[in-house]
Amino acid sequence: MNWKLSAFADEIGPDPVLQFSTLQRLGVGEIQLRGAWGKNVMDLSASELRDLRSIAGVHGLGFHAIGSPLGKVNIAEDPQISIDGVRAAASAARAVGAERVRIFSFYRDSGVSAEDIRSRVIDRLGLMLEAAEQSGVTLIHENEKDIYGDIADRCLDLARSLPGLGLCFDFSNFIQCGEATLECWSKLREHVVYFDVKDAIASTGKVVPAGEGDGRLEEIFRDALGRGFNDRFNLEPHLTSGGQFGGSTSSELFEVAVNALKLVLTRASE
Numbered sequence: 001m002n003w004k005l006s007a008f009a010d011e012i013g014p015d016p017v018l019q020f021s022t023l024q025r026l027g028v029g030e031i032q033l034r035g036a037w038g039k040n041v042m043d044l045s046a047s048e049l050r051d052l053r054s055i056a057g058v059h060g061l062g063f064h065a066i067g068s069p070l071g072k073v074n075i076a077e078d079p080q081i082s083i084d085g086v087r088a089a090a091s092a093a094r095a096v097g098a099e100r101v102r103i104f105s106f107y108r109d110s111g112v113s114a115e116d117i118r119s120r121v122i123d124r125l126g127l128m129l130e131a132a133e134q135s136g137v138t139l140i141h142e143n144e145k146d147i148y149g150d151i152a153d154r155c156l157d158l159a160r161s162l163p164g165l166g167l168c169f170d171f172s173n174f175i176q177c178g179e180a181t182l183e184c185w186s187k188l189r190e191h192v193v194y195f196d197v198k199d200a201i202a203s204t205g206k207v208v209p210a211g212e213g214d215g216r217l218e219e220i221f222r223d224a225l226g227r228g229f230n231d232r233f234n235l236e237p238h239l240t241s242g243g244q245f246g247g248s249t250s251s252e253l254f255e256v257a258v259n260a261l262k263l264v265l266t267r268a269s270e
Helices: 016-026 046-058 079-096 114-135 152-161 171-176 181-188 217-226 251-268
Strands: 004-007 030-033 062-066 100-103 138-142 166-170 192-197 232-235 241-243 246-248
Touching (some): 004 251, 016 046, 016 251, 046 079, 079 114, 114 138, 114 152, 138 192, 152 166, 166 171, 192 217
Parallel strands (some): 030 062
């Protein structure tokens, strides 16, 4: 099957040669660039980005998105920082040949409700979308624990309120927020651009390979493929560790994650 597989290659290790050779060996053709050499993508220099594109090319790989941490800050942060961040991420995207930038929708202070920050989130993301349009990139929102858009209803609110904002569907993050992924998919499928593939067990929140948790990946992928979905299944396994700004998965466990995803996709395609 000709599925479009991509990955956060930095989970394999800091060395991009190891990252990209592992993806090439496993049949993963694209990268969502989150980091290399132990540095976040937003901290990579122009020469480092050029080197990454060159190394990826040697391994027959391309970049489909920048996995930025933009929006993983308190909504009280100066809006100009977010706007400048979009422009910087767009520059990184151009350097590696990508057209998308992954973002988030802001944390809030303890005791403050999501509804209390809604208008500020919408306004802030609107400014970021303007900067993205001017810079020639598309912003993709990922659901993430404790941000405004951590549950499906608020992700839908963002998508409906902000034309031009795409959604990334992260299974385990929904599960860890107490959401049922089938219900999330039914609400969001018209707005989902690509999937972040990591599964989780609902009772514990433990992240597991695709198909081994409560994410209902096979059913959701079957529906998506039946509707003509032809975008990325982006691996973010988090099988060794995971945190606010990334995770790790050894090359051996990354192979487990890739094989699990391929098995789920094979079943979903039958």
